[in-house]
Amino acid sequence: MFLRQVWTITTKDLHSELRTKEAWNASIAFSVVILLLFSFAFDPSSEQIREFSGGLLWMTYAFAGALVLNRSFAREVQNDCLDALIASPVSSAALFVGKALANFSMLFAVELVSLPVFVLFYNVPWGAAQFLPMLLVLVLGTWALTVIGTLFSALTVNLRLRELMLPTLVYPMMIPALIAAMTITTNLLAGSPVGFGIRFLVAFDIIFTLLAVVFVDTVLVG
Amino acid sequence: MREKIIIGLAAFSGALLAWNMNTIFTALPDELNQGAIYRIIYFHVPANILGMVGFGLGMLFSIGYLVTKNLRYDALAASVTEVSLVFASIGLATGSIWARIIWGVWWAWDYRLTSWLVCWLIFGGYLMLRRAVDEPNQRARFAAVVSILGSVNAYISYKSIEWWNTQHPQPVLSIRNGGGMAQGMEAPIWWNLLALACFSAILVMVRMRQESFANEIDTLRRMAHAQ
Amino acid sequence: MKSTPFAEWRTLSDPEISVNRNVQYMLLGLGAAWLIMFIYVVLITLRERKLRKELDRVRHMVESASTDR
Numbered sequence: 001m002f003l004r005q006v007w008t009i010t011t012k013d014l015h016s017e018l019r020t021k022e023a024w025n026a027s028i029a030f031s032v033v034i035l036l037l038f039s040f041a042f043d044p045s046s047e048q049i050r051e052f053s054g055g056l057l058w059m060t061y062a063f064a065g066a067l068v069l070n071r072s073f074a075r076e077v078q079n080d081c082l083d084a085l086i087a088s089p090v091s092s093a094a095l096f097v098g099k100a101l102a103n104f105s106m107l108f109a110v111e112l113v114s115l116p117v118f119v120l121f122y123n124v125p126w127g128a129a130q131f132l133p134m135l136l137v138l139v140l141g142t143w144a145l146t147v148i149g150t151l152f153s154a155l156t157v158n159l160r161l162r163e164l165m166l167p168t169l170v171y172p173m174m175i176p177a178l179i180a181a182m183t184i185t186t187n188l189l190a191g192s193p194v195g196f197g198i199r200f201l202v203a204f205d206i207i208f209t210l211l212a213v214v215f216v217d218t219v220l221v222g
Numbered sequence: 223m224r225e226k227i228i229i230g231l232a233a234f235s236g237a238l239l240a241w242n243m244n245t246i247f248t249a250l251p252d253e254l255n256q257g258a259i260y261r262i263i264y265f266h267v268p269a270n271i272l273g274m275v276g277f278g279l280g281m282l283f284s285i286g287y288l289v290t291k292n293l294r295y296d297a298l299a300a301s302v303t304e305v306s307l308v309f310a311s312i313g314l315a316t317g318s319i320w321a322r323i324i325w326g327v328w329w330a331w332d333y334r335l336t337s338w339l340v341c342w343l344i345f346g347g348y349l350m351l352r353r354a355v356d357e358p359n360q361r362a363r364f365a366a367v368v369s370i371l372g373s374v375n376a377y378i379s380y381k382s383i384e385w386w387n388t389q390h391p392q393p394v395l396s397i398r399n400g401g402g403m404a405q406g407m408e409a410p411i412w413w414n415l416l417a418l419a420c421f422s423a424i425l426v427m428v429r430m431r432q433e434s435f436a437n438e439i440d441t442l443r444r445m446a447h448a449q
Numbered sequence: 450m451k452s453t454p455f456a457e458w459r460t461l462s463d464p465e466i467s468v469n470r471n472v473q474y475m476l477l478g479l480g481a482a483w484l485i486m487f488i489y490v491v492l493i494t495l496r497e498r499k500l501r502k503e504l505d506r507v508r509h510m511v512e513s514a515s516t517d518r
Contacts, residue, residue, distance in 0.1 A: 258471050261475050261478075261479065262478040262479065265479060265482040266478075311485055316478045316479075322474060323466060323470070323474045326459065425490075425493065435500040435501070435504055442507040442510075442511050443507055446510050
C-alpha cells in the first residue's frame with residue numbers, strides 16, 4: 001500500500017516534469033555552463049585539476065540539484081495542488097518518499113549527462129575500474145542531496161523569503177555529505193584508496209532519510 | 223522571584239569570572255611550547271562546550287515542543303539556541319586568533335573547524351527562519367525540525383576530533399581521555415565553564431522573558447484587530 | 450587515539466613568534482571573547498527596551514479602544 005502510494009507520487013512527478021521539461025532543461029543547461037565557467041577559473045589541463053576535480057563535480061551537482069529540488073514542492077502550490085495532496089489518503093511519508101525518488105531520478109539523469117562533459121572538458125583520467133565505485137558514490141551522494149533538498153523544499157514552500165531561506169538552510173546541511181562525496185570522488189579519480197568517506201556517506205544517508213521521513217508530517221501537516 | 227535569581231546568578235558568575243581571570247593571569251605560568259597565548263583555552267573550550275551542549279539542549283526542547291505542542295518549550299529552544307550561537311561565535315573567534323599564532327594562519331579547513339562553522343551557519347539559519355515565519359505554531363514546528371537536523375551536525379563536530387586526524391588538537395580534557403594538561407592548568411577551564419554557564423543561564427532567562435513579551439504583544443495586537 | 454599534531458605546532462623557539470606578539474594576541478583573543486559577550490548583552494538590552502515600549506503602546510491601544518466603546 002505504502003509502496004504503491006510512493007510509486008503513484010513518483011510517476012506523477014516524473015510525468016509532469018517530462019511534459020514541460022522545465023527543471024530538467026534548466027538544470028542540464030546550468031550544469032554544463034557552470035562546468036564551462038569553472039574551466040576559466042582553473043587551468044583545466046594542469047595536473048592540479050586532479051586535486052579538485054571531485055570538488056568541481058559536486059559543486060556543480062549541488063547547484064544544479066537546487067534547481068530541481070527547489071521546484072519539487074513549489075510547483076504544487078499553483079492551483080492548491082499541495083493542499084489536495086495533503087488532504088488525499090496518501091500519507092506525508094509516502095508523499096515525501098515519492099517526491100524524493102522522483103527528484104533523485106531527475107538529478108541522477110542530469111548527473112549522467114554532465115559527467116561525460118566533465119570528463120571531456122577536464123581531461124579526467126577515466127577507466128573501467130572507476131566506473132562502478134563512481135556509480136556508488138553518485139547514488140549515495142545524490143540521495144543525500146535529494147533527501148535534504150526535498151525536506152527543505154517542503155519546509156520553505158509557503159514561506160515569504162523562500163528564495164533566501166532555502167539556500168541558507170539547505171547548503172550548510174548538505175556540506176558534510178558534499179565533503180565526503182568530494183573527497184571520495186577525488187580519491188577515486190586519483191586512484192588512491194577512498195577510505196572513511198563511503199561509511200560516513202551511508203550513515204549520513206540513513207540518518208537523514210529516517211529523520212526526514214519522521215518529520216515530514218510535522219512540516220507539512222503539523 | 224525571577225529578578226532575584228537573575229541578580230544572584232549575575233553576582234555569582236561575575237565574582238567567579240573575576241577570580242578566574244585573576245588565577246589565569248597571576249597564578250598560572252606561561253605554557254612551555256605556546257607561551258602566553260595558551261590562556262585563550264580558558265575561554266575557547268568553555269564557550270564551545272556551552273555552544274555544543276546548548277545546541278543539544280535546543281534539540282531536546284524542540285522534541286519537547288513537538289511532543290507536547292506547548293509553546294513554552296519552543297521559546298526555551300529558541301532562547302537556548304540563540305545564546306549558544308553567541309558562545310559558538312566566541313569559540314570560533316578565540317580559536318581563530320590562537321591559530322594565527324600557533325599555526326600561522328587564521329583558519330584551517332580541517333574537519334573540526336569546518337563542521338563547527340557548518341553548525342554555526344545552520345543555527346544562524348535557524349534564527350533567520352524564525353524571523354521568516356509569523357504564525358507561532360508553524361514557526362515552532364519548522365524551527366524544531368531544523369534544530370533536530372542541525373544537532374546531528376553538532377554531534378559530527380563533537381566527534382570529528384576522534385574520527386579524523388584534524389589540525390585542531392585532539393581531546394586534551396581528562397574527561398575525554400585527553401589528560402594533556404597539568405592538573406593546575408585544567409581546573410580553571412572548569413571554573414570558567416561554571417561561570418560562563420551561569421552567565422548563559424541569565425541570558426536564557428532574559429530571552430525567555432522577552433519571548434513571553436513578544437507573545438503578549440502578539441495576543442494584544444490580535445485583540446485590537448478583533449475589536 | 451591517533452597521533453596528536455602537537456609536534457607540528459610552532460613553539461616559542463620558532464623565530465617568527467616573538468614573545469611580544471604572543472602576548473598581544475592573547476589579549477586580543479580574550480578581548481574578543483569579552484567583546485562578543487558585551488555586544489550580545491547590549492543587543493539583548495536594546496531588544497528588551499524595544500519590546501517593553503511596544504508592549505506599553507499596544508496595551509494602551511487596546512485599552513483606549515475598549516473604553517471608546
